[in-house]
Amino acid sequence: SEMGEVQVFRGLLKSFSPYDGYGFISCPVLLQAFGREVYVHQNKLPNNAFVGCMVEFTIRVSSRGQAQAICVGVLEDNAEELAEAAKMINKDFLKFAEDTSQFAIVLDKKKGSYRLGIDVDIAHGSALLVDAVKGGLVKEWNKQYPQMQVRKGDCIVEVNGITGDAQTVLKECLSAQRLNMRVLRSKPEQPSPGPERSVLPTLYVVNWNVSASAASNPQLYPEVDPMILRASRRRAQAAAALTYLAPDVICLQEVDC
Numbered sequence: 001s002e003m004g005e006v007q008v009f010r011g012l013l014k015s016f017s018p019y020d021g022y023g024f025i026s027c028p029v030l031l032q033a034f035g036r037e038v039y040v041h042q043n044k045l046p047n048n049a050f051v052g053c054m055v056e057f058t059i060r061v062s063s064r065g066q067a068q069a070i071c072v073g074v075l076e077d078n079a080e081e082l083a084e085a086a087k088m089i090n091k092d093f094l095k096f097a098e099d100t101s102q103f104a105i106v107l108d109k110k111k112g113s114y115r116l117g118i119d120v121d122i123a124h125g126s127a128l129l130v131d132a133v134k135g136g137l138v139k140e141w142n143k144q145y146p147q148m149q150v151r152k153g154d155c156i157v158e159v160n161g162i163t164g165d166a167q168t169v170l171k172e173c174l175s176a177q178r179l180n181m182r183v184l185r186s187k188p189e190q191p192s193p194g195p196e197r198s199v200l201p202t203l204y205v206v207n208w209n210v211s212a213s214a215a216s217n218p219q220l221y222p223e224v225d226p227m228i229l230r231a232s233r234r235r236a237q238a239a240a241a242l243t244y245l246a247p248d249v250i251c252l253q254e255v256d257c
Contacts, residue, residue, distance in 0.1 A: 012226050026226050030067050040069040048074050052231035077232040085233045086240035103148045107137045107179040122166040128156040158182035206247040212254035
């Protein structure tokens with residue numbers, strides 16, 4: 001946009017080092033024009049600026065031909081964009097997050113039957129829901145590791161690093177010789193309290209690592225779109241997830257925005 005004769009640009013504060021006293025703003029228009037990100041000195045940044053925020057700024061060109069930001073201001077969050085980001089939360093994943101018991105198992109088809117010996121339901125979306133354990137490699141595992149038995153109602157959420165889609169996870173189970181699985185234990189049925197059993201209150205606790213901007217910025221994750229790492233976007237998604245989970249107690253780590 002333009003204000004009078006001064007052109008105003010918008011971009012994302014991609015990085016900033018308090019030690020060095022400067023950072024860089026990602027602006028596609030200026031990146032195309034100058035071939036590099038926009039330099040910004042700490043004395044040009046407002047107090048409420050943080051890595052991952054959207055900013056509006058003007059520029060001057062240095063003697064080296066580098067765009068340098070001046071008159072920097074933090075932009076307010078776009079409500080529609082944040083609402084859209086919140087809708088992208090994977091509800092199936094959040095259902096799994098409600099269960100806290102996870103364990104890993106390893107099945108090797110070369111060391112026994114090629115048959116896994118389980119019936120699974122792929123309609124769960126993101127994982128394989130175990131309908132029954134009938135024998136095969138899983139039954140052998142259960143005998144050898146009674147504390148980590150795979151049971152009806154458990155969910156196989158990851159196989160050989162593949163996760164997020166039940167069809168893809170199933171294909172890996174059928175094709176791979178060695179299976180490194182991550183299993184989510186189903187919640188056990190609560191026994192009915194007898195006359196001598198006291199009913200204690202329960203609390204649902206969610207521990208969430210928000211990941212501070214210093215630990216989730218484009219400098220550390222150069223392959224990730226900087227817009228995805230925006231603090232405001234992550235904040236909206238965290239709020240949506242916590243609203244869905246509705247815990248009694250929320251423990252947040254690395255909160256800086």
